[in-house]
Amino acid sequence: MKQxxxxxxxxxxxxxxxxxxxxxxxxxxxxTIIPQGESHSFYIKxxxxxxxxxxxxxxxxxxxYSWWFIGxxxxxxxxxxxxxxxxxxxxxxxxxxxxxxxxxERLQKMSESKSxxxxxxTTDPVLLSKxxxxxxxxxxxxxxxxxxxxxxxxxxxxxxxVYLVHASILIxxxxxxxxxxxxxKGSVMIPETKSSSKIYSYENSTPIKLGFEIRCDSFTIEYxxxxxPKEYMSKLTVLxxxxxxxxxxxxxxxxxxxxxxxxxxxxxxxxQDFLITxxxxxxxxxxxxxxxxxxxxEWKEKQLRFGIVNAEAIGQRVVRSKLxxxxxxxxxxxxxxxDGKSITVKDGSKLYSISVKQMYATGxxxxxxxxxxxxxxxxxxxLAGLYMAFFMSHxxxxxxxxxxxxxxxxxxxxxxxxxxxxxxxxxxxxxxxxIESSIS
Amino acid sequence: xxxxxxxxITTFTYLFSTLLYVAIFVFKAPRLGTPxxxxxxxxxxxxxxxxxxxxxxxxxxxxxxxxxxxMYESVVFFAWVIIILYLAIEWKFKTKVxxxxxxxxxxxxxAYASFSTDISKTINPLVPALQSNWLIAHVxxxxxxxxxxxxAAALGIMYLMKSREAxxxxxxxSSLLSSLPPLKTIDDITHKTMVFGFxxxxxxxxxxxxxxxxxxxxxxxxxxxxxxxxxTWFLYAITLHAKYTRGxxxxxxxxxxxxxxxxxxxxxxxxxxxxxGLHSYGSS
Numbered sequence: 001m002k003q004x005x006x007x008x009x010x011x012x013x014x015x016x017x018x019x020x021x022x023x024x025x026x027x028x029x030x031x032t033i034i035p036q037g038e039s040h041s042f043y044i045k046x047x048x049x050x051x052x053x054x055x056x057x058x059x060x061x062x063x064x065y066s067w068w069f070i071g072x073x074x075x076x077x078x079x080x081x082x083x084x085x086x087x088x089x090x091x092x093x094x095x096x097x098x099x100x101x102x103x104x105e106r107l108q109k110m111s112e113s114k115s116x117x118x119x120x121x122t123t124d125p126v127l128l129s130k131x132x133x134x135x136x137x138x139x140x141x142x143x144x145x146x147x148x149x150x151x152x153x154x155x156x157x158x159x160x161x162v163y164l165v166h167a168s169i170l171i172x173x174x175x176x177x178x179x180x181x182x183x184x185k186g187s188v189m190i191p192e193t194k195s196s197s198k199i200y201s202y203e204n205s206t207p208i209k210l211g212f213e214i215r216c217d218s219f220t221i222e223y224x225x226x227x228x229p230k231e232y233m234s235k236l237t238v239l240x241x242x243x244x245x246x247x248x249x250x251x252x253x254x255x256x257x258x259x260x261x262x263x264x265x266x267x268x269x270x271x272q273d274f275l276i277t278x279x280x281x282x283x284x285x286x287x288x289x290x291x292x293x294x295x296x297x298e299w300k301e302k303q304l305r306f307g308i309v310n311a312e313a314i315g316q317r318v319v320r321s322k323l324x325x326x327x328x329x330x331x332x333x334x335x336x337x338x339d340g341k342s343i344t345v346k347d348g349s350k351l352y353s354i355s356v357k358q359m360y361a362t363g364x365x366x367x368x369x370x371x372x373x374x375x376x377x378x379x380x381x382x383l384a385g386l387y388m389a390f391f392m393s394h395x396x397x398x399x400x401x402x403x404x405x406x407x408x409x410x411x412x413x414x415x416x417x418x419x420x421x422x423x424x425x426x427x428x429x430x431x432x433x434x435i436e437s438s439i440s
Numbered sequence: 441x442x443x444x445x446x447x448x449i450t451t452f453t454y455l456f457s458t459l460l461y462v463a464i465f466v467f468k469a470p471r472l473g474t475p476x477x478x479x480x481x482x483x484x485x486x487x488x489x490x491x492x493x494x495x496x497x498x499x500x501x502x503x504x505x506x507x508x509x510x511m512y513e514s515v516v517f518f519a520w521v522i523i524i525l526y527l528a529i530e531w532k533f534k535t536k537v538x539x540x541x542x543x544x545x546x547x548x549x550x551a552y553a554s555f556s557t558d559i560s561k562t563i564n565p566l567v568p569a570l571q572s573n574w575l576i577a578h579v580x581x582x583x584x585x586x587x588x589x590x591x592a593a594a595l596g597i598m599y600l601m602k603s604r605e606a607x608x609x610x611x612x613x614s615s616l617l618s619s620l621p622p623l624k625t626i627d628d629i630t631h632k633t634m635v636f637g638f639x640x641x642x643x644x645x646x647x648x649x650x651x652x653x654x655x656x657x658x659x660x661x662x663x664x665x666x667x668x669x670x671x672t673w674f675l676y677a678i679t680l681h682a683k684y685t686r687g688x689x690x691x692x693x694x695x696x697x698x699x700x701x702x703x704x705x706x707x708x709x710x711x712x713x714x715x716x717g718l719h720s721y722g723s724s
Contacts, residue, residue, distance in 0.1 A: 014681055018682060021674045021677055021681075028667050185657065230568070265568075383646065
């Protein structure tokens with residue numbers, strides 16, 4: 001039995017907490033210095049054969065998910081749980097204590113106390129309790145034959161703040177575990193106009209089925225005047241059984257969520273192909289074509305032939321392109337068009353509006369994390385707990401009025417605070433002064 | 441007048457504030473107290489005007505954003521919060537000598553921002569990843585925390601100087617350090633400042649996690665900056681546990697407040713320049 005007790009007190013100890021926290025803090029540094037998630041050959045090249053093998057054994061290339069690091073987090077959790085179980089009941093007793101049962105001797109020994117002796121004729125206990133109430137101390141009372149005891153307290157729940165913080169850490173870790181096992185993270189590249197019903201896991205690139213289709217209707221980049229990218233935007237449509245469910249424009253910082261799966265704008269890829277959209281203005285008939293560079297395409301029903309004969313690019317980005325367009329037997333037109341803009345071409349009585357843009361694929365990060373709400377709740381609880389633990393204190397005030405056989409009263413005002421005692425002390429003096437002036 | 445002129449002036453006014461506070465300390469000239477406070481407040485007002493002007497200038501350039509987006513702006517904001525916190529402490533604890541230790545941090549930050557060739561002062565538009573409402577919340581919470589830790593470190597230095605003198609017990613009450621507040625008071629203010637910083641750092645890590653989740657779908661990715669902020673958080677958590685449950689105080693806590701601030705500096709500055717990661721925005 002003694003052995004289990006010593007094991008218990010080991011896990012409940014603050015020493016263990018300080019050790020574990022220090023160990024996690026120091027070992028975390030390793031992963032910020034040695035690049036994570038690289039290939040085995042990378043480590044051999046940069047650190048040599050021996051170190052690379054050593055890293056392999058200790059899982060350094062993926063150290064934050066290694067057995068020993070997870071083990072440390074587990075040790076910290078065990079420590080948090082056991083230390084809280086160990087201490088919480090005592091705190092709970094203080095929070096719910098019957099403070100009217102206190103012995104007068106203990107009141108005299110409190111950090112703050114002040115007493116007066118006066119003749120009974122001038123004391124009215126109810127009047128004194130009103131002084132307390134006026135200063136924000138709502139009282140409860142207990143009467144005996146010759147005594148009246150008033151008690152008031154503030155912030156008793158603040159004592160639980162530190163346990164709220166401990167619990168919040170456990171809640172956050174639980175959320176992380178749930179996210180790890182029940183969620184997934186991956187990515188997918190979808191060319192404009194195309195759709196995908198699966199994405200690829202980060203961990204091992206295996207395909208993950210979405211249960212619906214996601215289509216990229218368009219991808220655009222906006223630029224600032226100085227050429228810096230301003231925004232990456234994808235117009236995404238969710239399809240289920242070939243039915244369009246919803247369409248949303250996503251940007252970095254503004255993702256799309258459907259059935260718990262969230263799509264984040266993360267990268268893109270430019271193609272050498274072009275996306276040409278032709279609309280016949282009267283009938284509003286519209287068709288989109290993927291046109292490789294310098295190749296001819298045809299819209300047979302309308303007898304239209306067209307292609308991109310030349311293009312100007314900055315790096316991989318096409319700025320403008322030269323469209324060759326021929327309708328029926330009319331002479332062909334050739335015109336430069338800025339990327340993403342459109343022109344109007346006339347063929348007899350028909351008007352065609354033609355827009356040309358470079359074709360892109362949008363790179364999406366895809367995540368499902370059913371644990372994230374738990375993590376957020378944990379974060380809120382942590383801040384609330386820290387505030388309670390550090391900025392609130394449990395302040396208690398007792399007022400004891402005793403009448404002796406000679407009909408003289410003695411008044412004892414006592415108080416204590418578990419934190420910020422300097423501040424409490426000055427408030428106590430103020431209160432004592434008010435009591436004094438009401439009895440004189 | 442443009443914002444960089446105003447912020448340049450601020451650098452010199454903070455230097456002058458520092459000199460005033462050091463004079464109170466060295467020459468035991470309490471008469472300089474009120475001028476020092478008034479002057480520091482004036483310097484802070486000039487800096488505030490500079491920050492607002494820079495904000496406005498970014499709108500004039502056609503892409504308005506709060507001046508909290510790169511190394512230069514964050515260092516300036518850091519100094520701004522240090523002064524605000526210091527003035528609050530001076531007002532609450534009615535002691536002026538702390539200024540001789542805390543205000544130099546703000547001056548050094550401003551001097552670095554103004555004169556270093558590593559960091560660019562130009563106002564640039566925001567890359568897509570930074571265009572989020574979480575930007576302001578994240579930067580403000582982090583830097584209030586960092587500034588509080590800077591003040592705590594200043595107090596720690598002050599404590600160590602005073603306690604060394606007390607250890608010698610020369611009995612020369614006329615010595616320089618006797619004008620410092622009693623050790624117990626310094627210890628108390630250090631602790632309170634540290635706790636204040638700890639809550640804001642927690643808030644900073646949390647807002648960063650929420651932002652990362654809305655931009656990339658991962659609230660935590662063990663990127664070096666994240667990891668170092670966690671290491672710093674652990675350091676202060678350890679300090680607070682040692683204080684509350686093992687009764688550490690005085691010299692040990694003073695050392696830890698300085699050590700903690702070194703970790704803060706590394707998280708803030710070292711990571712940007714020495715390690716690569718998602719937070720590379722901060723380094724230009």
